[in-house]
Amino acid sequence: MSLCETCIFPGMCCRYFALQTEEGDWLNTTNYPTSRSIYEILRILKVPFKPLMIDKKGNWLFWCPNLKINGKCGDYEYRPKLCKDYKEATGKMCIYSEKCTQSTLSIKEKELAKTVNVNSP
Numbered sequence: 001m002s003l004c005e006t007c008i009f010p011g012m013c014c015r016y017f018a019l020q021t022e023e024g025d026w027l028n029t030t031n032y033p034t035s036r037s038i039y040e041i042l043r044i045l046k047v048p049f050k051p052l053m054i055d056k057k058g059n060w061l062f063w064c065p066n067l068k069i070n071g072k073c074g075d076y077e078y079r080p081k082l083c084k085d086y087k088e089a090t091g092k093m094c095i096y097s098e099k100c101t102q103s104t105l106s107i108k109e110k111e112l113a114k115t116v117n118v119n120s121p
Contacts, residue, residue: 002088003088003089003094003096004088007071007096009071010070010071010072011067011068011070011071011072012071012094013086013091013094014063014064014066014067014071014073014083015063015064015067015071016052016061016062016063017061017062017063017091018055018059018060018061018062019045019049019060019062026057026059027041027059027060028054028057028058028059028060029054029058029059029060030058032060035051038051038060039051045080045082046080047080047082048064048065048066048075048080049062049063049064049065050062050063050064050065064083066079
């Protein structure tokens with residue numbers, strides 16, 4: 001059984017996350033200052049992700065519109081390579097990861113992450 005199947009907050013890793021380029025640069029307001037520029041890079045990356053907000057460090061944060069209410073992927077068979085390559089317990093938002101930053105999120109950010117309407121267009 002995978003850690004994802006026993007997660008107490010399923011889908012958090014897909015509901016609220018930052019992205020890096022292959023060179024290791026974060027997608028932030030320095031490199032991509034406008035929502036138009038961020039949508040263009042998402043199109044190039046061929047991912048369905050949507051911008052959610054900008055964090056305190058200027059990094060764009062995203063959510064996945066394919067995420068279902070139960071925290072599972074609504075397009076699992078055809079999910080992007082990025083998602084297929086994701087290793088459980090490695091991301092900053094995975095509660096099983098040593099890199100987990102959930103405890104450092106502000107209360108406002110935690111509440112926002114919990115209430116994102118995953119069925120929005």
